[in-house]
Amino acid sequence: MSSTAETPPTPSRLRTTLNPDRRKIIYGFAAVVALFVLGDILKPGFATASGIQQVLQVSSFVGLVAAGQTFVILVGGIDLSVPWVLNAAAIVMIAQASGSNGQLWLGIVVALAIGLAFGVVNGLGIALLGVPAVVMTLGMNGIAQGLSLGVTHGLTCSGCTKPPPMTLVNLMTGKTGGIYTSLLIWLAVIALVTFVLSFTTFGRRVYAVGNSQRVSHLAGVNVKVVTVALYGLSGVFAAMAGVALAGFGGGATVGMGDPYLFQSIAAVVIGGTYILGGRGHYLGTVAGAIVLTTLVSVLLATNAPNYARDIVYGVVILVILLLYGRGRSEA
Amino acid sequence: MLERALLSPISGRGEQGPRQLARRRQLVAQNAPLVVAVVLVVGMLAIYIVLYAISLSAFPGTFEAASITDHAIPLSLAAVGQTMVILTRGIDLSVGGMMDLTNALAALKIQGGFLTEALWTVIILLIGAAGGLLNGLLVAFGRIQPILVTLGTLSIFQGLALWVLPSPGGHVATGYTSLFLNPNAPSALLWVILLGLAWVAFRRSRLGVQIFATGNDEQSARANSVPVIRTRLLVYVLGGTLAAGAGVALATTSTGGDATGGDVFTLSSIAAAVIGGVSLFGGRGSAVGAICGAFVLTVLIDILFFANVDPLFQPFFQGLFLVLAVGASTLVGRYLMRRR
Numbered sequence A: 001m002s003s004t005a006e007t008p009p010t011p012s013r014l015r016t017t018l019n020p021d022r023r024k025i026i027y028g029f030a031a032v033v034a035l036f037v038l039g040d041i042l043k044p045g046f047a048t049a050s051g052i053q054q055v056l057q058v059s060s061f062v063g064l065v066a067a068g069q070t071f072v073i074l075v076g077g078i079d080l081s082v083p084w085v086l087n088a089a090a091i092v093m094i095a096q097a098s099g100s101n102g103q104l105w106l107g108i109v110v111a112l113a114i115g116l117a118f119g120v121v122n123g124l125g126i127a128l129l130g131v132p133a134v135v136m137t138l139g140m141n142g143i144a145q146g147l148s149l150g151v152t153h154g155l156t157c158s159g160c161t162k163p164p165p166m167t168l169v170n171l172m173t174g175k176t177g178g179i180y181t182s183l184l185i186w187l188a189v190i191a192l193v194t195f196v197l198s199f200t201t202f203g204r205r206v207y208a209v210g211n212s213q214r215v216s217h218l219a220g221v222n223v224k225v226v227t228v229a230l231y232g233l234s235g236v237f238a239a240m241a242g243v244a245l246a247g248f249g250g251g252a253t254v255g256m257g258d259p260y261l262f263q264s265i266a267a268v269v270i271g272g273t274y275i276l277g278g279r280g281h282y283l284g285t286v287a288g289a290i291v292l293t294t295l296v297s298v299l300l301a302t303n304a305p306n307y308a309r310d311i312v313y314g315v316v317i318l319v320i321l322l323l324y325g326r327g328r329s330e331a
Numbered sequence B: 001m002l003e004r005a006l007l008s009p010i011s012g013r014g015e016q017g018p019r020q021l022a023r024r025r026q027l028v029a030q031n032a033p034l035v036v037a038v039v040l041v042v043g044m045l046a047i048y049i050v051l052y053a054i055s056l057s058a059f060p061g062t063f064e065a066a067s068i069t070d071h072a073i074p075l076s077l078a079a080v081g082q083t084m085v086i087l088t089r090g091i092d093l094s095v096g097g098m099m100d101l102t103n104a105l106a107a108l109k110i111q112g113g114f115l116t117e118a119l120w121t122v123i124i125l126l127i128g129a130a131g132g133l134l135n136g137l138l139v140a141f142g143r144i145q146p147i148l149v150t151l152g153t154l155s156i157f158q159g160l161a162l163w164v165l166p167s168p169g170g171h172v173a174t175g176y177t178s179l180f181l182n183p184n185a186p187s188a189l190l191w192v193i194l195l196g197l198a199w200v201a202f203r204r205s206r207l208g209v210q211i212f213a214t215g216n217d218e219q220s221a222r223a224n225s226v227p228v229i230r231t232r233l234l235v236y237v238l239g240g241t242l243a244a245g246a247g248v249a250l251a252t253t254s255t256g257g258d259a260t261g262g263d264v265f266t267l268s269s270i271a272a273a274v275i276g277g278v279s280l281f282g283g284r285g286s287a288v289g290a291i292c293g294a295f296v297l298t299v300l301i302d303i304l305f306f307a308n309v310d311p312l313f314q315p316f317f318q319g320l321f322l323v324l325a326v327g328a329s330t331l332v333g334r335y336l337m338r339r340r
Helices: A013-017 A020-042 A049-074 A082-097 A101-129 A133-151 A166-173 A181-199 A201-211 A213-218 A223-249 A259-270 A282-301 A306-324 B002-007 B018-056 B062-087 B095-109 B114-140 B146-164 B189-204 B206-216 B218-223 B228-253 B265-275 B287-306 B311-339
Strands: none
Touching (some): A049 A259, A082 A259, A101 B311, A133 B265, A166 A181, A166 A223, A181 A223, A181 A282, A213 A223, A259 A306, A259 B146, A306 B146, B018 B287, B062 B095, B062 B189, B062 B206, B062 B287, B114 B146, B206 B228, B218 B228, B287 B311
């Protein structure tokens, strides 16, 4: 190339650091701040340190489920089995521990193992059999539901109505150094997932598979192994949320996971992750989870009736998506 | 593109050339999912009849036939609406919310004389069309992914349903219910057959062809002057209208109105469509298959009942069935593709 030829303008460092995908994450957190300000105007005292912490604590459950959902959506999949994998894990943990602290850790391990097992079966069905992710995970949700209800006789077995062990309750509702312990756990998960996505080979492979399965296969990525691993992770995260929720809410209940299906998907997408895969980050999902929870809290603070909350919730999701969730022009 | 080459009139006429053989295989591959769906319905009905005969030592009569059809009607309508949307590579999660809303409205308003009942039926269907239009506008012009648009409108419709009917109640006028319900004969089968026939005609209409073109290959469709945006829009309007019809049917076939009664249909309508051989990747499938899928899922519940399965285990077997049925048909599809 001759030196006279016009070289394309090199984008400034700021523009490369703040590419559109990363900008979406910043918008997400800006929306969180805006919602807290709005909440404080509507109900003075909403955005105090303890108020904010409470909202963040509730967000952590959506955030945990949405971590797994982020992984599978990054490869263009989706996990509809979240509600009952979460619920099954909570039931198993409660029944295994049956109120005693001594059995708690075994209970948690078994619950996470069950989450992993459901996730891996999801992944195998999708990667090996070629069943569409929507169908496979929808079916597995039914399987998890039927097993949970059938084996426990509709949650009437003696062990499954026990309260969670006190250690877990303290962990989920107590504070360490002035901050809710559950929030610290979420922070650790955020750090870990961010590390995996941004700084490991596995993370690179996730984005590669999400962008093009074919190209990543040709580049030597074992697409099937990555897919199975991600669905397995999604199951583990759902199970983790189940254990956390059981500790936070004082036990396992039928249908406790149902709200987390659509909320986790919404959190992922509001956080800027592309629903067809390949682009996005868990940090955005974190912002999305907090946005959704803050929104619900603001609506609760206004004492709006249930139906109005549903409507505003839907409208806000759509407005956020219209602002920055749009696909490229198809002219 | 391959299909067009295979189906083009240039391929040798008259003689049994390799092209015609390929063409016949293509036809098989295209219609295999539908055949599988029909086989599934027949098989499930056979299992049902055998189990019924064993446990009651009698054969199911018109009452049983009527019961199955009555229960399958709301799901059939919802699944056909879902099929229209899925054919364009979309998905409609707001079906459940729209059925909530229309179910609530029907239970409150469809009573008090033929004229008001007919008027409200039309109004409710128009509300369904309007909700579908909102979905369509957001998908076609807002350029948001269908799954996200309908996730948002699902919440909106659910809210509206709760606003219309805060607590379960109301009922559709008794005279009106006989439109769908008849305990003595499966007269509702007439609606199902009409729905299937309407599809067969619609499939060949201009819009029908445009829907398949859009779902198969949007760029080629656009290049062949298919109005892709308008097709998208109309598909969601049709889907919303059919969901509204499903909501009315649900109010008619159940004892009262419930603003959350439609929620399950979001996912079961997708399941019915997929069991009926509708491809989630767009451009492949038939509403007749979706109706078959709806009947398969409905008969499955009765089969589990007569097989003495603990009702608590019911979701387990439904999930297992979904995974196995779709897994098997995926494998069969792959085998056929390989042979071709």
